[in-house]
Amino acid sequence: xxxxxxxxxxxxxxxxxxxWKFTSCDGCQLxxxxxxxxxxxxxxxxDIAYFLEASSEVxxxxxxxxxxxxxxxxxxxxxxxxxxxxxxxxxxxxxxCATAGGIQALRNFADVQxxxxxxxxxxxxxxxxxxxxxxxxxxxxxxxxxxxxxxxHQLLEVISAFLHRRAPQVANHSVCIDCKLRGNVCIWVAHGxxxxxxxxxxxxxxxxxxxxxxxxxCYGPKENPNTESLCHWWDEKLNVENTLIVENLRNFNPLAxxxxxxxxxxxxxxxx
Amino acid sequence: xxxxSKTIKVDYLARxxxxxxxxxDYDDSGVQNVQLKIFEPPRFFEALLRGRDYLEAPDIxxxxxxxxxxxxQMSAVHAMENALNLKPGGALRMLRRLLYCGEWxxxxxxxxxxxxxxxFLGYPNAVAMAKDHPEIxxxxxxxxxxxxxxxxxxxxxxxxxxxxxxxxxYKVPEARELTALxxxxxxxxxLTERLVRWSAALPFPSYEWRRDNHYxxxxxxxxxxxxxxxGRITSSAGLNISAQDYENHFEEEHVAHSTALHCTLRExxxxxxxxxxxxxxxxxxxxxxxxxxxxxxxxxxxxxxxxQSILVRSxxxxxxxxxxxxxxxxxxxxxxxxxxxxxxxxxGCAATEAPRxxxxxxxDIDEKxxxxxxxxxxxxxxxxKTIEDDLRLMLPSFMHFPExxxxxxxxxxxxxxxxxxxxxxxxxxxxxxxxxxxxxxxMVTGKPGQPPAR
Ligand code: SF4
Ligand code: SF4
Numbered sequence: 108x109x110x111x112x113x114x115x116x117x118x119x120x121x122x123x124x125x126x127w128k129f130t131s132c133d134g135c136q137l138x139x140x141x142x143x144x145x146x147x148x149x150x151x152x153x154d155i156a157y158f159l160e161a162s163s164e165v166x167x168x169x170x171x172x173x174x175x176x177x178x179x180x181x182x183x184x185x186x187x188x189x190x191x192x193x194x195x196x197x198x199x200x201x202x203x204c205a206t207a208g209g210i211q212a213l214r215n216f217a218d219v220q221x222x223x224x225x226x227x228x229x230x231x232x233x234x235x236x237x238x239x240x241x242x243x244x245x246x247x248x249x250x251x252x253x254x255x256x257x258x259x260h261q262l263l264e265v266i267s268a269f270l271h272r273r274a275p276q277v278a279n280h281s282v283c284i285d286c287k288l289r290g291n292v293c294i295w296v297a298h299g300x301x302x303x304x305x306x307x308x309x310x311x312x313x314x315x316x317x318x319x320x321x322x323x324x325c326y327g328p329k330e331n332p333n334t335e336s337l338c339h340w341w342d343e344k345l346n347v348e349n350t351l352i353v354e355n356l357r358n359f360n361p362l363a364x365x366x367x368x369x370x371x372x373x374x375x376x377x378x379x
Numbered sequence: 380x381x382x383x384s385k386t387i388k389v390d391y392l393a394r395x396x397x398x399x400x401x402x403x404d405y406d407d408s409g410v411q412n413v414q415l416k417i418f419e420p421p422r423f424f425e426a427l428l429r430g431r432d433y434l435e436a437p438d439i440x441x442x443x444x445x446x447x448x449x450x451x452q453m454s455a456v457h458a459m460e461n462a463l464n465l466k467p468g469g470a471l472r473m474l475r476r477l478l479y480c481g482e483w484x485x486x487x488x489x490x491x492x493x494x495x496x497x498x499f500l501g502y503p504n505a506v507a508m509a510k511d512h513p514e515i516x517x518x519x520x521x522x523x524x525x526x527x528x529x530x531x532x533x534x535x536x537x538x539x540x541x542x543x544x545x546x547x548x549y550k551v552p553e554a555r556e557l558t559a560l561x562x563x564x565x566x567x568x569x570l571t572e573r574l575v576r577w578s579a580a581l582p583f584p585s586y587e588w589r590r591d592n593h594y595x596x597x598x599x600x601x602x603x604x605x606x607x608x609x610g611r612i613t614s615s616a617g618l619n620i621s622a623q624d625y626e627n628h629f630e631e632e633h634v635a636h637s638t639a640l641h642c643t644l645r646e647x648x649x650x651x652x653x654x655x656x657x658x659x660x661x662x663x664x665x666x667x668x669x670x671x672x673x674x675x676x677x678x679x680x681x682x683x684x685x686x687q688s689i690l691v692r693s694x695x696x697x698x699x700x701x702x703x704x705x706x707x708x709x710x711x712x713x714x715x716x717x718x719x720x721x722x723x724x725x726x727g728c729a730a731t732e733a734p735r736x737x738x739x740x741x742x743d744i745d746e747k748x749x750x751x752x753x754x755x756x757x758x759x760x761x762x763x764k765t766i767e768d769d770l771r772l773m774l775p776s777f778m779h780f781p782e783x784x785x786x787x788x789x790x791x792x793x794x795x796x797x798x799x800x801x802x803x804x805x806x807x808x809x810x811x812x813x814x815x816x817x818x819x820x821x822m823v824t825g826k827p828g829q830p831p832a833r
Contacts, residue, residue, distance in 0.1 A: 130420040134445020134538045140493060141527065141537055143520040150506040161493055162504030163790075180420045210442050211420075213427040222426035227640075228633035235421055256445060256538040314535045318542045319716070320549040323438060325539070354431060359442065 115171050115196075115270055122171035122270060125157035127191050129177030129184050130211055130239065134256040135202035136160050136176050142259050149263070153270070168194030172269050174262075175248075178204040178239045180211060185236070185245065192246040197269050200242040201262065203255035207327050207360035212239035215362065216374075241362055250275060255325040255359040258310045278309045279330040282322050286313035294319060301345050303355055306332035306365070327360035334369040349377040401789065403770060410774045413767045415793070428753040433459055433722055433744045437543045440740070440755065444799055445538050446489065449482035449530065450733030451755075452543040453608055454740040459545045461622075462727025462744060463720060470713040471547040472608075477557075477706045478533040478540070479607045479731075480699040484526025484567075485537065486734035487654075487692040487699075490797045491578070492519030495689050498791050499581045515577065518570045522696065525567035528560055529703060547717030557707045564707075568700035572672060575693045579676040584788065586684035588772045594683070594765065595647060596656035599732050605664040605698055606657060608731050613660055615681070616647065622730040625739050631756065642761040649764035652736025653796065654691040655682050666701035669694050685769060685795040692797075722748025733758050735799050759798045766796055 115122045126136055140161060142149065156166035173195035179188055192198055203209050214222055215238045223230040242248055252265055261277050268275035278284075282304035286293065294300040294316050302321035304313070308329045315322045328334065334356070341347040356370035400416040424443055431439060436455040441448035453475060460466065467475075493505045496515070502508040509516035527537045532552055534540025542548050597618065599610035612628075613619050620628060631640040644650050658665075659681040665673065673679075673694055682691060728741035736758035743752045769792050777785055 130422060132442050132445040132448075134442070134448070137445045137489075137538055140489060143524045143527075146520070147506065147509060147516075155504075155506065158504075162506070163497075164503035164507070180422075184420065210424075210427065210439060211422040214423060217427075219423075222423040223421070225426040225429075226421065226423055228631075229635070232633065232635045233421055255442065256536075311536070315541050315549075318535050318548075318550040320541065320544075323541075325541075351432065354435065358435070358439070 115272065118171075121152065121154045123156040123166065123169075124153045124266070125168070125170040125173045125191075125195070126155075126160070127157075127173060127175045127177075128160070129175065129188065129205070129242075130180040131177030131202065131204040131209065133160060133176070135205070135254075136174075138256050138259040138262055139174070142263060145263055149266070153266075169196065170194055171196050172266065173198045174266075175200045175205050175242050176202050178209045178211060178241055179245055180236050180239045181234055182236065183234075188242065188245050197249045198242075198246065199250045199252060199265060199269070200248050201252045201257050203253065203325065203327055203359040204239075205242045206251045206253050206363070207366075208239045208241050208362035209255070210359050210361075212361045213357060214239060216357065239362075244362075252277065253308050253327045253360070254310050255327075258312075261310055280309050281305055281329045281332070282307040282309055282311065282313050282316075282326065285309045285311075286316045289313050289317060291316050294321065295345075299345060301341050301347050301351075301355075303337070306334050306337050323355055323358060324366070325359050327363045328365045332365050334365045335372075338369060338373060349373055353377065401770070401793065403774070403789070405774060405778075410771050413771045415763055415767050415770075425753045425755060428742075428750050431750050433462075433742070433748040433750060434545055434720075436742065436750065436753075437545070438539075438541070441539045441543075443755070443757070446799055447482060447486050447733050447735065448539045449478055449534065449543070450731060450738050451740075452540065453479060453731045454729050454733075454738045454755075455742075456543060456545050457608065457729030457731060458727045458740040458742050459744075460727070461729050462725040462742060463545070463723070464725075465546055465718050465720065467547050467718055470551070470711055471717070473706045473710065474533060474548065474551060474713075476607055477703055478530060478543070480703040480706075481526045481529030481533065483607075483699045483734050484696050485523055485530060486526075487696050488519055488523035488526060490734075491574070491689055491692055491696075492516060492523065494797065495692075495794055496578075498794060499689070518574065522567045522570050522574065525560075525563050525700070526696075528563060532556060532560065544717050546720045547713070547715070549716060551712050551716045553712060554710050557710055561704065561707060564700055564704055568668075568697065568704070571693065571697045571700055572668070575672055575690070575697055576676065578690045578693045579678060581689065583684055583686045584791075586686070588776045589683055589685070589769075592768070592772055594656075595644065595650040596659045596681070597644075597650045597652050597737060597761075598656040598660045599730060599737065600660055601664075603664070605661050605666070605702070606732050612730060612737065614644075614650065615656075615659060618644070622728050622739065625728065625730060625756075626741070626754075629739075629756070629761075631760070640756075640760050641763050642756060643764060649768050650761070651765045652758050652761050653688070654695055654734075654736075655685065655688055656736060657732060658682060658691045658694070665694065666698045666705075668701055669698040672697065685792065688795045688797070722746065728754075735759060735762075735797055737761060757799070759796070762796050762798065766793055766798070769795075 219237045223233050265275045295302045300321045303324035304322040307324045308326040310326050338352050353370050353373050356366045402414040404412040437452040440451040440455045443451050497508050530537050535542045596615040599606035600613040601610035631642050662680040724746045726743045730739045739756040741754040
């Protein structure tokens, strides 16, 4: 996707950035607004053409870069994402909702009608899809940035990489490596605390182990994780109940393939 | 008549969190119909929490909202503790207040600087405003950063903190980690004093239309503190109940035009939660500098002008800084980061003051600590009816305005509430119908080439 054509950063007029929201909590967009030190300088380099959370000024597409937050859960959004793709030169999906379905994808393992009945007095008013689908399940995506929420420094790196037409430098190793780099004592080895760090994508800076708790995998799977082995260890050596293992695979990134497959295996084991 | 019949159509109301629309029908005889339509896709939290572990409630409910995750975490842990009969006191209680101060600062400053202030000065966004008023935007960002620093230290990160646990925290900070923040907090507090004076001088629209139609203000009240985590649920019309009694007095209704449930007070209908309600019911408990400054600028209670919510928010930010500094000054780390928690079959509920107002959670858990039922009532669903009433009452006084100005005022009246639609569900569409005949005139942002409105 990144070739050695003209960097779009130097284009005149400045490149147009759009930020789109689908089903989500707004936390990933907020990470952009949380760039207090960088926001105004970013705004000087790009034309923030569409960002409803932050601006009532709306410019027409097409857009050079679209950041897409959230998953697809309604019939209207199935249509809207196609239009966003048509209008966008590069489409970057941001966050666990957009890359792995988000917490709302727990419906994919359940009966959405029953969910609606539990929450709403008039389920007939609710238009929702049976499944929550990541953006890549609907349209081609140029880059996926994981995390619930994403890390703002990684986001700035990805935007800047696309502006300069180079590959984004986003590490795809595990939280464990970051934990070592941070100089933490391993909470699993030292205290027997179950931790998803070995299979989880880096980016948060290994926060949970630094706060004495096990990683619950909010950044989703790292590249090529050995999830099966990890679950085996939780089960055999740490005596973690099967339901808790399934819960850790199925929280914010339930549709990430390595988590999904493993959770289904475990669920079946549990039922057997 | 035909020449006066028109439709104002705005494809989206920006600078709010979440997705919704507004539909207003009016003609010469008055306003016929006002619907604040919240169509943020449902996320089914109350359903998907069932079967999950009680310790997961603060991590999962935080994902209801990226702007105020701490509020969800605080209400969740308090409700679970209410079920388990635990009462973290002393330093743990103070640390939770400190974390909440951080979120009030972050969230209020986001709203003040990025979403609300541009309304008063006539800009589409903070970036454009920064070109002409760089000091205002830069100072606001500095203030917000100090709030972020607090949340990051105590919670682990600014959005979706990881350190909140039923019974307390996973890890508590050392005193020196907190005192390292003091200089930044003091600097930000001083900037906030300037922000309060600046917001007091903004041109506020009048509120005559509300004079005979009083709001019922609802907020927590605590005997000695400006309310955050604890207190009784009180109102300007004399309500005074414990959180346990919430569901006996407040009810939720599902209307066709909204995926957020509408709340009413059983006896009396619409009510208002949020900064103005908190301030009106608790002004005397503001921190000394905040109270003194309120006196100095002659800002008394009750505040009845919803457009002044920006001023109340800045006073609350000042309060939060003073409170934070006060807590840090007295902080001694607790012996244990959290109380011991043992699940058992039980039910519990709690209400806390999210930046946007009262937030209620109730849970039932089984003997293994698995959640069997969950109920969550977000501030924005409680305010929906009051927002609709504001529009209904306000419009007749401003009918003489040109259409674009009128529609701008409606959007502002909604933004006063800082509606957090993500909490229930993303953007607002505004349709103003004048009479029956609709023309194709697209007044503001309904530009071609945009993805279809929802
Ligand atoms: S990925 Fe997480 S932080 Fe981002 S929008 Fe979804 S729920 Fe919010
Ligand atoms: S859960 Fe894991 S990935 Fe998420 S913040 Fe904690 S350590 Fe990082």
